[in-house]
Amino acid sequence: MSRTLKTVRDDRLEKRLVNLILTPTKLHELLCSHFGELHWWPHDACYHKDCGSDPRFEIMVGAILTQNTAWSNVEKALLNLKAAHLLEINSLAKVNLGKLTAAIRPSGYYNQKAARLKELSSYLLENYNGDLDLFFSKETPELREELLSLKGIGPETADSMLLYAGAHPIFVVDSYTKRICSRIPITKKTCLDYSCIQNHFQLQLSAHYSDQTELVSIYNSLHAEIVELSKQFCTKTKPLCADCPLSLVCKKIIN
């Protein structure tokens, strides 16, 4: 086979591939039409109501508690914390470690997580006098670095806090998102690590939705949709491809 012929074939293949790549915008449209508009952080749960504290701090606490943990277990811990009036920066910063550990026990990894909550609340108290308005008013990249500098806060936890508590335009990548990206190619080159996926989603979506408030809303709902998709269809071991809202695109792209 001549070299030119091979190149032509490769070009065709490449063009086909480009057309078949699932963009984040398309993904959102497909999922949104199936699930409807979702907003992920469970703000309708009972511990959110009348707790007399800042819901933003509760979201930050939840972000730490849910690390590699089912949300149902996190709810129990949050209810315990609420009952003990610990969903507040000042009280959490000064509560004794044993009491805190006991309260968050149902969420698992309670020794680590207790230390992480202590670190977070102390940091906010000492550096911002517990003022979350002040804290979240900083620029996104700077804020992200600050959060990442705290022990126990990695990329996903930091980004969850930025998006869901601070309404900053940051797309959260979790194990579900990575799973979807490993099953449906979203770029020409392989893109599976945290920052590659995040950059790609943010670049593509921010070009498509220019309004910042709308962008925050899109990041929020798309993440929620990815979680639902993964839980209901694109499961870890035996995915239910037959009923999946992405089945047509997925088949087309992979085959």
Place this chain on the structure above:
DNA sequence: GTCCAGGGCCGTT
């Protein structure tokens, strides 16, 4: 009984 869930840290290669 086994697997898994909205990670992240730390030590080793």
Place this chain on the structure above:
DNA sequence: AACGGCCATGGA
């Protein structure tokens, strides 16, 4: 840079 072990509960 990449990988493996570790942390721990509760529901399916």
